[in-house]
Amino acid sequence: MRHLLSIEDLDRASIERICDRAASFAEVAHREIKKVPALRGRTVLNLFYEASTRTRSSFELAAKRLSADVVNFSASGSSVEKGESLKDTVLTLNAHKPDAIVIRTPWAGAAALVAQWTPAAVVNAGDGKHEHPTQALLDVYTLRQRVGDLDGASIWIVGDVLHSRVARSNVLAFQEMGAKVTVCGPPTLIPRHMEALGCDVRYTLEDLPSADVVYALRMQNERMDQAFVPTIREYAAEYQINGRRLRPHQVLMHPGPVNRGVELSGEVVDSPQAVITMQVESGIVVRMAVLYEVLAGRANVPAPTAEPSIA
Amino acid sequence: MSTSRPFDPASALVQAPAPPAEVLIASAHVLDPRAGIDAPHDVLVRDGRIAEIGAPGSIAAPPGAEVVDGRGRHLLPAFFDPHVHLRVPGQEHKEDIETGTRAAAAGGYCAVVAMPNTDPVVDSAPVLRSLRDAAARDARVAVGFMPAITRGLMGSELTEMAELRAEGALGFTDDGKPVVSAGMLRKALQYQRLAGGVIALHEEDPSLSGSGAMHEGAVSAMLGISGIPSVSESTMVARDAALAGYEGGRVHMQHLSCVESVRAVAQAKEIGVRVTAEASPHHLCLTDEAVRAGHAGHGLLDTNMKMNPPLRTEADRQALIDGLRSGVIDCIATDHAPHARDEKESPFEQAPMGTIGLETAFAAVHTELVVPGILPLALVVDRMTSGAALLDLPVPGIAADVPANLTLVDLAAEWEVGEDGYESRSENCCFAGRRLRGRILLTVAGGSVAYRERALVAA
Numbered sequence: 001m002r003h004l005l006s007i008e009d010l011d012r013a014s015i016e017r018i019c020d021r022a023a024s025f026a027e028v029a030h031r032e033i034k035k036v037p038a039l040r041g042r043t044v045l046n047l048f049y050e051a052s053t054r055t056r057s058s059f060e061l062a063a064k065r066l067s068a069d070v071v072n073f074s075a076s077g078s079s080v081e082k083g084e085s086l087k088d089t090v091l092t093l094n095a096h097k098p099d100a101i102v103i104r105t106p107w108a109g110a111a112a113l114v115a116q117w118t119p120a121a122v123v124n125a126g127d128g129k130h131e132h133p134t135q136a137l138l139d140v141y142t143l144r145q146r147v148g149d150l151d152g153a154s155i156w157i158v159g160d161v162l163h164s165r166v167a168r169s170n171v172l173a174f175q176e177m178g179a180k181v182t183v184c185g186p187p188t189l190i191p192r193h194m195e196a197l198g199c200d201v202r203y204t205l206e207d208l209p210s211a212d213v214v215y216a217l218r219m220q221n222e223r224m225d226q227a228f229v230p231t232i233r234e235y236a237a238e239y240q241i242n243g244r245r246l247r248p249h250q251v252l253m254h255p256g257p258v259n260r261g262v263e264l265s266g267e268v269v270d271s272p273q274a275v276i277t278m279q280v281e282s283g284i285v286v287r288m289a290v291l292y293e294v295l296a297g298r299a300n301v302p303a304p305t306a307e308p309s310i311a
Numbered sequence: 312m313s314t315s316r317p318f319d320p321a322s323a324l325v326q327a328p329a330p331p332a333e334v335l336i337a338s339a340h341v342l343d344p345r346a347g348i349d350a351p352h353d354v355l356v357r358d359g360r361i362a363e364i365g366a367p368g369s370i371a372a373p374p375g376a377e378v379v380d381g382r383g384r385h386l387l388p389a390f391f392d393p394h395v396h397l398r399v400p401g402q403e404h405k406e407d408i409e410t411g412t413r414a415a416a417a418g419g420y421c422a423v424v425a426m427p428n429t430d431p432v433v434d435s436a437p438v439l440r441s442l443r444d445a446a447a448r449d450a451r452v453a454v455g456f457m458p459a460i461t462r463g464l465m466g467s468e469l470t471e472m473a474e475l476r477a478e479g480a481l482g483f484t485d486d487g488k489p490v491v492s493a494g495m496l497r498k499a500l501q502y503q504r505l506a507g508g509v510i511a512l513h514e515e516d517p518s519l520s521g522s523g524a525m526h527e528g529a530v531s532a533m534l535g536i537s538g539i540p541s542v543s544e545s546t547m548v549a550r551d552a553a554l555a556g557y558e559g560g561r562v563h564m565q566h567l568s569c570v571e572s573v574r575a576v577a578q579a580k581e582i583g584v585r586v587t588a589e590a591s592p593h594h595l596c597l598t599d600e601a602v603r604a605g606h607a608g609h610g611l612l613d614t615n616m617k618m619n620p621p622l623r624t625e626a627d628r629q630a631l632i633d634g635l636r637s638g639v640i641d642c643i644a645t646d647h648a649p650h651a652r653d654e655k656e657s658p659f660e661q662a663p664m665g666t667i668g669l670e671t672a673f674a675a676v677h678t679e680l681v682v683p684g685i686l687p688l689a690l691v692v693d694r695m696t697s698g699a700a701l702l703d704l705p706v707p708g709i710a711a712d713v714p715a716n717l718t719l720v721d722l723a724a725e726w727e728v729g730e731d732g733y734e735s736r737s738e739n740c741c742f743a744g745r746r747l748r749g750r751i752l753l754t755v756a757g758g759s760v761a762y763r764e765r766a767l768v769a770a
Contacts, residue, residue, distance in 0.1 A: 087656055107658030108536050109612035116611070128660060129535035168535050192538065196529035 001293045003122040005112050007133045007172040015176060019141045022282070022289035028065055029284065039066040042295055045098035045120070047089075049075040049105040054256060054280070055125050055134075059102045062287035068295075071096065086110065090117045099295055103127075121294035132165040135255055136173035138286040142279050143213060146251055151178035154210055157199075158239060159217030159263050160228075162189045166255045167217060171197045182211070185239060188228045204238070208245060215253040216241050219263045236262055243267045251275055318507055320703055323479050324422055324453035325446040329759035331359030332715055336753075338367035339381025339719060343388050343709040344689040345696075354386060356715040359758020364711055379753060379767065381719060385688075388707040389421030389452075389716040389754055393511075393698035394486070394565055394589060394644035395669065397423075397454070399445065400438070401430030406649040406736045408442075411669070412451040414647070414735040416762035418669040419718035419751040421707055422453035422699065423647075427464070428487035434459040434470045436478045443479055452756035455481040455702070457511060460499050464488050469499060472506035481702045482509035486565060487619075489515045489547055496551060500560030509587075509702060511563040512551055514572070515620070519543035524660045526599040526621040534603065534612070536660060539621050545571030552579035552586050563701055564588040566646050568620035570630035577639045587701045589644035590631045592672045593741045596679040597622050601741070602659070614655045614662035615741045618648065622741075635694055636686060642698040643691070645672045649737030666741040671728055673720065674747035682748055688722075717755040724750035 001014065010018075028036055044063040046056050056072065063070045073093065084092075086105070093101070094117075101118060103111050104125040111124035126132045143150060155174050161167045161183045171181050175198050182200040183190060194201050208214065219235060229235045242265035246252060252264075252274040260266045268274060334356045341352040341364070353370040355363040363370055372378045392415065398406040406414075415423045425442070427433035433442060439458055446454040458475045460483045462468045472483055483499065483506075490496040490512065499510055520543040525531050527538020548564055552575060555562040564576055567590050576588045602616045616622060634640035648665025655662050673695065680686040699706045707716035729743040754762040 085653065085657060087653075105658065107660045108534050110658040112611035113658060128658075129537075131535070165535055168533075191532040191535075192527055192540075193529040193532040196532050 003115050004133055004290050004294060005115060005122060005124045006131050007136050007169045007176070010133075010176065012176050015137065015140060015173060018137055018286065018289045018293060019144055021292060022141050022285040025065075025285045025288045029281070035065055035067055037067045038292055039063070039068040039295055042068040042099040043097065044068045044070050044100045044102060044291060045093060045096065046070065046072045047093065047101055047103045048073070048125070050126070052104055052125070055104065058280070058283040059125060059287050062284050063291055065284070066288055066291060068099075068291065071098070086113070087117055090114050094118050094120070100291060123290055123294060126165055129163055129165050129168070131169045133169050134283070134287055134290055135166050136169035137290065138279060138282040139170055139215070139253060140173050140177055141286050142253070142275055142282045143251070145282070146275055146278070147212070149178075150174065153179040153212045155179045155181050155213040155215060156208055156211040157181065157183045157215045157217065158205070158241065159185050160189045160219055161185050161194060161217065162191050162228075163220065164217050168197065170215065171199045175199070184208070186229050186235065205245060209247050211250060213251045213253060214241055214246060216263045218255065218257065219259055232262055239263065240265060241268055246271070246273060248273070253279060256280065318476050318479070323481050323704065324455045325443050326450045326453040326757045327446070327448055329761070331758050332356045332755050332760050333358070333373070333376040334379060334755070334760070335370060335372040335376050336379045336381045336386055336717070336719060337370075339384045339386035341386045341709055342689060342692060344693045345706065346708050346710050348709060349689065354709065354717070356717070356755060359715055361709065361711055361713055361715050364709065379719065383721070383723070384752065385720050385722055386709070387419070387692050387718050387720060388696050388709055389718045389756055390419050390673065390695040391697070391699040391707060392420050392423045392645050392647070392669065392672075393563070393642065393701060395423040395425055395647040396428070396649065396665070397425040398649060399429060399442065404651050407449070408446050408454060409449040409451070410734065410736040411647070411649070412449070412454060413762075414667070414669040414733065415452045416754045416756060417734045417751060418671070419673050419720065419754050420452055420669060421716035421754065421756035421761070422455065423669070424455045424457055424481055424702065426484060426486040427457060427459045432459050432463050434462050434464075436471065436474045439475055439478045439480065451761045452754070455479075455704075457482045457484045457486075459483065460485045460490060460510060461495065466491050466495055469502055472499070472502055472508070476506045476508050480508055481704075482511055482563070484511035484513070484565070486511065486513045489513055489517065491517060493550060493554060497554055497558060500555060500558040500562075503560050509561050509563045511565050513565050514544045514547035514551065516543045516547050519546070523621075524617060525602055526623045528599055528624055530599045530602060539619070541569035541571055541623060541627065544569055544620055545575050548572045549575040552576065552584050555586060556582065556584040559585070561585040566591050566594065566620055566644065567631060567634070567640060568594050569623050569627040573630045573634040573639055577634070580639060587641040588634070588639065589642050589698065590635060590640045591644060591646045592668055592675045593618065593622065593666055594620070595628065595631050595635065595643070596675050597741060598625050598628055599623055612659040614657065614659055615666055615739050615743060617659060617662050617664050618646070618666050618741070619664040632680065632685060636690065641694070641701060643672065643676065643694045644698060645669050649735055650739045651737060655739045665739065667733065667735050667737055667739055670733055670735065671740060671742045671747065673751065674726070674749040675742050677722065677749035678747045714758050715755045716757065718751055719753040721750045721752055722748065724748070726750055
């Protein structure tokens with residue numbers, strides 16, 4: 001695997017291979033010295049155009065546990081604020097000879113674009129509302145640990161699907177693993193033609209009891225300004241996953257950070273059905289596996305296919 | 312103020328002086344659907360005018376005249392584009408009058424109409440005058456201008472339409488932006504009774520299109536890109552057709568992109584509203600699948616496929632083709648919209664909207680619609696010239712004793728778009744890399760040779 005840009009590029013065997021490798025890294029976290037030398041001497045550059053503490057530190061920790069050197073480059077306070085284009089930023093960073101660039105941007109397709117401009121391996125850590133492939137992989141990994149095989153499982157993704165890259169990547173990944181996915185949320189927050197991804201679309205939680213896994217999305221407060229739902233109160237009344245709605249057999253997931261009392265009630269967050277902290281833990285080992293996949297097989301200094309031109 | 316001076320159609324188009332053509336195009340297949348010509352002929356151009364049309368081999372070249380072998384080639388009336396962006400003043404890094412009209416000539420056009428969304432906006436007589444002066448120096452083919460309906464394209468105050476008209480305005484448009492306020496457009500339509508000139512409309516309801524970057528459909532859902540719904544266009548087409556009907560005004564709907572808009576124009580025409588419409592080669596030939604079909608996998612997106620209105624679905628494309636065939640859509644207009652490479656070389660959602668189109672319009676429509684037998688060549692030639700009529704200008708035609716506006720094409724010649732670069736200053740072409748059939752060999756515009764394909768230079 002040269003880059004990880006999109007779940008669309010992965011088949012079931014690749015997803016399983018990454019999950020299996022992640023499982024083999026899991027015990028590292030329990031060692032006294034939480035490090036293996038797999039990527040010693042490699043440089044991983046975190047290039048983040050959006051605020052992110054969790055994903056960035058998860059990648060950072062993953063790289064460090066593999067003994068890679070990590071440089072964090074965030075858009076605020078950098079040349080980006082002085083008007084440098086994405087291309088020029090990447091060409092500049094290439095001079096630091098990174099082996100991998102982990103990139104998050106608010107723009108769909110940007111990670112793929114960056115892959116055109118750098119000889120480094122590119123890992124998409126979120127491109128606009130398009131995809132967040134490592135989130136999907138860590139969610140698949142978590143479910144495989146928790147419930148095993150996903151073939152035939154019913155997974156409901158509930159909430160603001162419209163603005164969610166997690167929803168898109170997870171629909172694709174869960175389906176690739178054999179699950180049947182339903183997305184559910186306010187009609188104003190489900191994109192038209194969402195069923196083109198192969199999932200079912202519902203606007204009420206009426207059939208939620210049939211789900212094996214309930215995956216709640218973060219309801220972002222800033223959506224309130226744009227009148228997507230009348231009030232948070234009404235949103236919670238219609239879509240909140242709470243003790244009344246969550247069945248004992250169901251597994252509850254959430255990409256974090258949770259808004260207690262909005263998309264999830266406090267009681268379900270704290271229930272043993274919730275695997276939310278397990279997801280965070282999985283994040284590190286899955287990202288270790290992804291970095292290993294894109295880096296371990298490579299020659300030390302991969303040559304770019306063509307000298308990027310500054311035009 | 313010179314509002315008493317009447318609009319003069321004869322001087323509305325401006326072109327740089329060039330030596331009049333002296334050329335015999337021998338034995339080309341001459342096709343001019345309006346003149347009813349569809350057979351091989353000799354066509355002699357003397358002193359920039361069509362002097363004689365005769366049977367193949369019947370006309371001897373006068374001394375000093377160039378002879379162009381037309382055998383196996385088609386001679387058409389040169390095309391007229393009512394909708395291009397020449398980017399002057401203020402955005403000369405994208406295009407200027409010289410490069411834009413060179414692109415037009417290379418595409419077989421004898422005249423283009425420039426939009427006013429420049430910097431500064433063409434919204435006053437002095438700016439219009441300076442542009443006409445520049446065109447009189449630099450334009451290789453005739454250029455006409457459509458100044459803005461509202462000052463600064465801000466949608467709140469009318470421009471001095473009467474004075475602009477007297478200075479040669481072919482019509483008025485806020486292209487690039489809609490006239491959001493119905494009340495504002497109504498005033499423009501009322502004022503049109505004084506000023507004259509068609510009001511051309513970019514139809515889009517910004518409360519529906521929002522921050523959309525492509526057609527709202529299955530592809531945008533897959534890509535997680537905010538969509539521009541087709542109703543953001545069609546509701547405004549319907550609204551403005553109703554306003555035009557109420558005021559008895561005359562409107563032209565620019566770059567229709569969807570089935571609902573075609574329907575709205577058809578209904579308006581049925582009840583006698585004075586409305587015309589155009590469609591662009593990219594909307595006639597491509598769909599939203601092209602946004603990511605250009606490259607395999609990885610979510611890599613092609614910013615040359617980003618334009619406003621956006622490429623829509625196959626059903627929309629078919630509706631545009633049907634509209635062109637039935638005459639609901641009056642003409643083909645390129646909406647030639649150059650952008651610099653560094654502007655397009657950015658993430659899709661950040662890239663500016665637009666594609667260049669002058670150099671590929673005929674070949675694209677010929678390849679996608681004529682070669683497969685979807686539309687007859689004669690209809691395409693009609694729709695690529697009829698834009699002149701919408702603006703009360705003479706339509707380019709092939710007849711004795713008219714100014715020579717001709718283009719010689721090789722319908723069988725295949726070429727790859729972009730392989731030899733572009734005449735335009737910009738290269739943001741949605742057809743880049745495609746193989747097209749139909750090559751412009753020679754363009755005579757306003758009586759002068761404006762373009763000659765390299766093969767023809769050597770000959």
